[in-house]
Amino acid sequence: METRELRYFVAVAEELHFGRAAQRLGIAQPPLSRAIQQLERRLGVKLLERTNRTVTLTEAGSVLLREGRAALDAVDAAERRTRRAALAATGQPGLVLVTKAGASSELLSKLLDAYAAEPGAVTVDVHLCGIGEQERLLRDGRADVALLHRPFDSTVGFDTEDLRTEGQVAVLPAGHPLARRAGLRMDDVTALPDLPLPRWPGPDGTYPDGPGPQVRDHTQLLQLVGLGRAAAVLPDSCRAHLNADLAAVPVLDAPTVTTVIAWPPHSRSRALAGLVRAATLL
Template sequence: METRELRYFVAVAEELHFGRAAERLGIAQPPLSRAIRQLERRLGAPLLERTSRSVGLTEAGVVLLRESRTALDAVDAAERRTRRAALAPTGDPGVVLATKAGASNGLLSKLLDVYAAEPGAVSVEVVLCGIGEQEQLLRDGRADVALLHRPFDGTAGFDTEDLGSESQLLVLPAGHPLTGRTDLRMADVAALTAPPMARWPRTDGSYPDGPGPQVREHSQLLQLIALGRAAALLPESVRSHLGEDLVSVPVIDAPTVTTVIAWPPQSRSTAVAGLVRTATRL
């Protein structure tokens, strides 16, 4: 299969409309339809269920969509990393590390300091991401390694090492009735209606249903909580970043959050390997 065919199929599978997919790709609809039919013949399986009014995915189409995204991410990643290596002034492109802004600050600072003192250490560019963005940067080659947080971030398809786990807190505006409690349970969190729980994007970019505000940035989230517009369940390490207008209460039965360092399994970078070794040692 050609990458061009995969890009054509992904556009149709995501739009579920040949006209919109053709417009998105910047091509006419007839050659797009022919390309999809040719792909189906080559694979020996229907990928789309077509009617006069709708387009849907078959079971084979669902599998190819998932695999196509992975394959195209790998192609894009190879191109980006090759270009970065070619443009590096010293011939060494260094390492790009993606992490969520405001998360794992203590670990990140220590990791960078200790790694910089290692023999053969290269430069590390830190990319601070919005909520959930570091996973995609790692998949498409804009980052070489990332700090992710299970269960919030997806780690499927990556090699990972666990770096530590922590409990969770409910962060509320100061003066909220629940801030007088010594601890809470998930049932208390589920029953909370004012302020509503903030919503952040899933890995596909969509948001879960609910009345709470949609957030993408850690600083945005904390400001909304301070204004009494949102509440959030966050890792215990966030406590050191809370101002006087925010209060945290432990949620004793909340699932633990595990920080992991992740990298693509096909990586052969000795610099990435060195950074991972330093992180696991810490």
């Protein structure tokens, strides 16, 4: 299969409408229809069910949509990494590090200071992301390295080194009755009718159903907690960023959170190797 055919098919499969897919691709509809038909003939399977009014995916089409997206993402990532390697070869070897906004700030500061003291250290461009974005940026080649947090972020397909493991705390308005407790359990936090837990976006950017507010990052979340609109369960290190109007109470049965440094397994960057080495020595 050609990447052009895959892009055509993914557009049709996502739009489920040949006219909209053609407009999205910037081509006429007849050649798009012919390309999909040719792809089906070559594969020997039916990818789409077509009527005068609807277009739906077959089981085979659903598989190709999933695999096609992954293949196109890999092609785009290869292109970006190739361009970044070319920049490095011309004397612009900076690294791009991504992490969640408001998370691991103290650890990140120590890492950047430690790496800057290393011989041959290069510029590290830090991008602070919304929830879940850093993993996607690392996978698609827009970042060289990321700080991820298990079990919330997937590290499948990356090389990683564990940096820190910590418990979690319930973040509550300072005046809330539970804020005076020495410890809580997850059931105590999830049962609060006046302080629902937040809803974070999934990998596709959509929010799950539920009563809690939709949040994009920790800064927004902490403001909502301070306003008495939500509660949160966060890694213990968040205490360093809490104002006087917030309280943190250990959640005794919450899963531990491990901060890891992650990078693509095929990387041969000496600068990246130096950054990882500095991270593991913290």
